[in-house]
Amino acid sequence: MSKVVIDSMAMQRALTRITYEIIERNKGINNLVLVGIKTRGVYLAKRIQNRLEQLENTSVPIVELDVTKYRDDNKDKEKTNNQVAFSENNIDINNQNIVLIDDVLYTGRTVRAALGAINELGRPNRISLAVLIDRGHRELPIRADFVGKNIPSSQKEKIQVLVNEIDGKDVVEIE
Amino acid sequence: MDKKIESILILGGGPSDFGHESEQDAAAFQAFDIYKKMGINIYLIDNNPFSIMLEKISKENLFIKPINTSNVENIIENNQIDAITAVFGGKTALKVLGRLIKKDIIKNNNIKLLGLDDNSVELMNNNFKLRQTLIDQNVHIITSNFVSNYEEALSISNKIGFPVSVKSIDAKVKINRVICKNVDELIDAVDDGLDKSNVNKVSIEKDIVGYKEIETVTIRDKNGNKNLISSLENMNPVGINSTDSVVFSPVQTLTDSQYQTMRNISFKVIEILRIKGVCHIQFSLNVETDEIFVLKINPYFNMSTALSSNSNGYPLEYVASYLLLNYEIDKIELPNNYNKNTALLEPISDHITVRIPIWPFDEFPKINRKLSTKIKTIGSAIGIGRTPEAALMKALRSSESSPKDIFPDYSDLTEDEIVSELIHPTNLQILIIFEAVRRKYPLSDLTEITKMNIFYFKIISNIVDGINEIRKNKLNDNSIRLAHKLGLGDSILSEIWKIDVNKIKDISNTINNHLTYKMIEPSAGEFDSQINSFYSSYESFNESKKEQGKSVLIIGKGKNNLGPNVASDIYTSEMSIRLHELGFKTIILNNNPNSVSLSPLISDKQYIEPIQISDILDIINNENPKYVFIPGNRHYLINSLNNNSKINSIILPPNQKESVIYSEKGDFALDYLVIDSKIIPITSVGFGSESNNNSKNIEYLTDYYVPFNNNHNYDLDKLSFKAKTLIKKENIKGLIQVIFEYSNGNPKIASIRPLRITETIFLNYITNINWINVLIDISINQLDIDQLLNKINEINNSELIKMEGIFPFKSLDLTDNVLPTRSKEIGAKLSIKKSPNK
Amino acid sequence: MKKRYLILEDGTSFEGVSFGSDATKTGELIITSNINGYQETITNPIYHNQIVAFSQSSIGNIGINRKNYESIFSSIQGVVVNEYTDISINHLKKLSLGTFLKQREIPGIEGIDTRQLMKHINKNGVMKASIVDVNDEHAFNQLNATVLNNQQIQTVAINKPYLIPGSGKTIIVLDFGLKEGILRQLSKRNCNIVVLPWNSAYQDIINLDPEGIVLSTGPGNPLEVNEEVLKTIKLIQTKIPLFAMGLGHELFALANGAEIIKLGIGHHGSNHPIKKIITNQIIYANQSQDFAVKNNSTDLKNLITTHIDLINGTVQGLRHREYPAFTVQFSPDGAAGPNDSADIFDEFLESINSKRGQ
Known part of the structure; x- marks a missing residue:
């Protein structure tokens, strides 16, 4: 049986709050670049981008990131070596403030991979991390700056973030 | 990006029936007007002859066929259809759409669904799935629980709480639900139910009889923005079909938190179904606990959506037509006469609308008049007033044409009879309540007996007290003021005091008690707009300015009943459209919320008022129209109008009294237009009968087909010569039908009559000539006869077209000994065959 | 059925009938178009010292309910309605809107064309008003001289x-x-x-x-x-x-x-x-x-x-x-x-x- 832990309203609210917090802590949206981690992180990033644009009338650049080849559990290095990690390679991230966006923060290994990928692209001024769900059980010293909701979960449980764009509904379920 | 929609197939509403008059036709007509202006090609499938759409849509785009899967599939295969919608067709259309989706017809033809997506169409057609979805989303519904032993029954009952209702599943004999208030009653009911069940099962539901029944109409755009368009409150609690209940709008006896809960649930449901457009939802409310249950979801135009837009002036059909096409609600541009923000404003009213049901029981003396969950209403009328009393009284006045009939005398009823009527209400319910209040039954007792809110008894008691005052103080200034405040109208005053209506109006004017018309608009006076719909009150400011230039007043048919009512409404609408084309400002008086003729597209101005002589005189006084047009035979009205005003009134079609009748029988007929000295043949019509009783009395002939199937090879030219000679001799003019009967194997003339309304509309379709326009043109001497003759020459009888009456007997549980007659028709259907003759 | 008047600072007068208290009171006139919740509205302290008119046509239909207070006190200066319906449905069936107002010395006036009032205020702006017994010059002078409390x-x-x-x-x-x-x-x-x-x-x-x-x-x-x-x-x-x-x-x-x-x-x-x-x-x-x-x-x-x-x-x-x-x-x-x-x-x-x- 899966249980709804965040409904669509709460998800909307969390993204709204994270958006405002990004403005608060970044002192505006100058030099801001959003990096959405595939798959669902990208959609969340897009929603934050939309929100920022609604508020400030400026479109913040957004980059999609596929971290597969940077993962420490990637066993197929050969095959993935030629994969393109970023959807946008021309973007200059030097001295920019990057907000890395993902749906769930768990062991921290995905984020580590993302940091590695970003590192290859340039030297940003700062990288912060926004996640919809922080479920604990970190295996690396990584901490989110913006959190939709902390859900202290058991490792046996499965947390699933569904987004309207691909899943037809906005909901976070725990199984 | 989406492909632009260039063509839409509208699934129509089918023939009028219980719970369905012209409201979907009216909505479709508005959408059609909008889409046409956008350059969208509209196709329609429908077989209701009494539809404004049939007249307005081009023949190539019109499919006169029953709305079923194979017919629609056929249209889709043979035409370029980009999108399809069921929201103008209701339940049947939704079912058909559901089947088309299942068969992948929609997908394979790359057709877009408007209003509801395939998932929500599926939910609307699959009650089990819908219920499960609602439960999953925490929307409260009344669930049925099936149990096969007493222990389960008890456990369920404890969970949902007593009282519960128990019903045997697949019962061996016909038995009703049993309401159980406690465990003892449950034991008996379950034992009995299981015993009588073929499958050893009973269903257990929460008993909601007595809960308040309330309704909402909401809209939603593709972005999920929602607006509560109106709220409706049934006077009767759950247990009586809401169409059979007097309805108040907006709701009158809800606390704010109940109202907001209802609003929230409405929004939740419309969001779950992701409706783009309109949705009507019915609820039951437990006033003890404030719990609200969803009873029924209707995601299409229906009588309640029609009531909403007529009662508060929100351009619901207009806005929803855009929402269907994926417009965002803040991007919809309204016609100029609306305040530009109107679409976005949540409508509020500073008046009250009451809808009163009309039952066809007078036609059927033996019918079971008890009201239940089964719909028996055939029509309805609304009253709009500034106070609940006025709204109720105006609705009552709209439900009867003569003021004499509004308060029949029930003083001979015994106490027992009254109480029994109150407990088991019939169509007389509201009048019985008046009688009970007159007899000074304590209002709290009445509430106890009927489970109706005390508010209703309070306002009825205000009316009863008022009438007593008025009786006591004849011609007194205050009596007149009071009567006006209560919405009694001068007709009733005139009846009570036995004094001429005009005398009362004179006094009223001298005491500075003026009639004012107030705009029916959705901001309660906050914003200026020029919406052209009005109701009357007696206050300080008249908002309805006289129409500039020459105007006509058209007196609509009002409430629907059996017989040619829906047709009359189409007739009224056609008249208005034509008169507008001829340069008149058209003003329509009507009070049937389901009519097409009240649609803002039909006339320049609408008055929603009782159709009684005093109300008509008031409008004439305010507008000073050049002509008053009266569609249909309404002797009482016509007589009183002629007695009371010097107005130029025109009755169309002409009075049936002008008929020349030799015999009441008929087998076929020839239709003519008689103008000046010309007698122009139009077509032949064959008659048939629904019943096989062999009576050829024309009253029983309810099927018509064209052309007449001349099996016996009569010499029609010869018959026509005879007919013309007789017409000339009798000097009858207009649209005329000469009826023939077979007499000893030979046809002979039985009667000459003005063509009836239903057949005139049928004739429009057959001939592709708008005969109502022709009659209007003749009546004001503007007919272009040559053009008409050309059109008559073009009449092409290559098809066999049939119009058959539809009757309500089965739905009313009338099985034996009722013969279908013209006056008992509830609707009609058209069908077309390629003519076998040619 | 006591005849009373709602008079406005700009000289306009509306005739109506008293309900609730017969007190003469003055305050800034506001019109609420909320469809429901008159009890919540008149007990909302935000309307302190104001005369509240309702554009909804019938007020009082559900009496006064224990759950619908927004504050225990009501400190409005008056209630203006098109029609007042005298109903009590509380536990003792004794507390209608009229009695509630009477107990708190708040005047009510019914029979006012609140639609016309709404249009008038929307055209001429917010103003002071009084509910009075007579609409003579003296009453208007009193109204104009009243300085509304700013505390x-x-x-x-x-x-x-x-x-x-x-x-x-x-x-x-x-x-x-x-x-x-x-x-x-x-x-x-x-x-x-x-x-x-x-x-x-x-x-x-x-x-x-x-x-x-x-x-x-x-x-x-x-x-x-x-x-x-x-x-x-x-x-x-x-x-x-x-x-x-x-x-x-x-x-x-x-x-x-x-x-x-x-x-x-x-x-x-x-x-x-x-x-x-x-x-x-x-x-x-x-x-x-x-x-x-x-x-x-x-x-x-x-x-x-x-x-x-x-x-x-x-x-x-x-x-x-x-x-x-x-x-x-x-x-x-x-x-x-x-x-x-x-x-x-x-x-x-x-x-x-x-x-x-x-």
């Missing part, structure tokens, strides 16, 4: 703190004349609520170590509120997540350098679409508004406009750029009115969580 907050707000215990977050509510709806929303979310007087000092607030602070709605003119209050707000917003409504929102705006104007035509009702800018959603909420934050007067470096009334363009919500502090002009708790935006209280509590998580 509204002092009159309706508490002057001693109280606690509404809860197991959740400790929230301080500064009472500027609050309506119960605010407390109800916080209680529903298990908050441990401390209600403090509107003029509580910064240090007294901080000493209670609250997790969030709420500035309540209230009556009157924000420009007449003590400067000290603005200073307190300015300090506190840097320390504790803040949420404000109505008058609280106006004061927050003032504290952060925005201008406040008195609206020519106030808006009292729930029919206006309000756009939530960040998501482009349209919501409806109860607005009881005679003042507004002047458009474009907000220092963009400090504040973000978060909500806007799509009809009259007024600012309906603000948020501080640097602190978790946000406000709305309307009443998100509804009562009377929609609760489309009630989850703004969740947003507030979630922003406290987030702040705590840092």
